[in-house]
Amino acid sequence: MNGFLGEFLGTFILIVFGTGCGAAANLKKSYAKGANWMYISLAWGMAVTFGVYVAGQFGSDGHLNPAVTLGFAAFGFFPWSQVLPYLLGQFLGAFLGAAIVIIHYYPHFKESSSEDGNSVGIFATGPAINNGLFNFLSETIATFVFIFTLLNLGNFTQGLKPLIVGLLIMVIGQALGSTTGFALNPARDFSPRLAYSILPVPNKGGANWAYAWVPICGPIVGGLLAACLQAVLK
Structure with a gap:
């Protein structure tokens, strides 16, 4: 239960901060409307930092990400018995975090049409250039770099390491994230996309489910490759 609770609360914090910055940057009459890519990358990095801190305080390893959990478990870095709770x-x-952001920004959703920025992009990722193969490769490569680095940080819930993880997310966003929005995380993408799709968001656009396989499959493959390499090198 500690693993479940830590991951639940940590991922909740991650998504409140991350999708909250997406809403702030996109919805009409928000003071942050039109914020740049540096704002987005930094906000998601700090969202991960504070999510990891919270998760660690409630007894989990601060994965916050199925690609981390599955990759670690597949190559012996994490017990399979804990995978399902995580x-x-x-x-x-992630779903609850997205729901809270919808409530928080509800008046701004009412003011914003899909043309104004009321889109699934607040909650989930999408490609800058729609090319399924290369979008998949982008997510695979970015997640591989992320998780391989993560595997070499040791216990990343302690001390300043969550901040280092956040800075890692930020630099991945700046270096590799502008092709697909750097999901890196199936839960971070799927659950907020689902929340936007099924909850009563005013004036919302489509959820782009045709693309949703990319931020699910790419990160999982990237995580497995990174953990495989780590296991071979160790």
Whole structure:
């Protein structure tokens, strides 16, 4: 239960901060409307930092990400017995976080049409250039770099390491994230996309489910490759 609770609360914090910055940058009459890519990358990095801190305080390893959990478990860095509680916590926490952002920004959603920025892009990722193969490769490469680095940080819930993880997310966003929006995380993408799709968001656009396989499959493959390399090198 500690693993579930930590992952649930940590991922909840991650998504409140991350999708909250997406809403702030996109919705009409928000003071942050039109914020640049540096704002987005930094906000998501700090969202991960504080999510990891919260998760660690409630007894989990601060994965917040099925690609981390599955990659670590597949190559012996994490026990399989904990995988299901971690995954449940991540997907449920991400959904609740997105729901809270919808409530918080509800008047701004009412003021914004899909043309104004009221789109699934607040909650989930999409490609700058729609090319399924290369979008998949982008997510795979970015997640590989992320998780391989993560595997070499040791216990990343302690001390200043969550801040280092956040800075890692930020630089991945700046270096590799502008092709697909750097999901890196199936729960971070799927659950907020689902929340936007099924909750009563005013004036919303489509959820682009045709693309949703990319931020699910790409990160999982990237995580497995990174953990495989780590296991071979160790």
